[in-house]
Amino acid sequence: MGYRQRRFSGPSNRPMLPKPVEVGKEYTVDIKEVSRRGDGVTRIEGFVIFVPSTKPGDHVTIKVTSVGNRFALAEVAKAA
Numbered sequence: 001m002g003y004r005q006r007r008f009s010g011p012s013n014r015p016m017l018p019k020p021v022e023v024g025k026e027y028t029v030d031i032k033e034v035s036r037r038g039d040g041v042t043r044i045e046g047f048v049i050f051v052p053s054t055k056p057g058d059h060v061t062i063k064v065t066s067v068g069n070r071f072a073l074a075e076v077a078k079a080a
Contacts, residue, residue, distance in 0.1 A: 040056070
């Protein structure tokens, strides 16, 4: 396929799927990895959530503060 035959399929071509998390709700999660910025990272149904001030191995209850198209941000509500 030549360069001119390729078409950009940007975000406008993707269907908007419902997110598995909602702003203001709490979830109990395990932090599995660390982001490049040093925030803890967890996933709910494959959806990425960044949680500052956590590290891998932490078992915490988080409260979602914002939800974007590709990831969410949360804060620690309770350390378990």
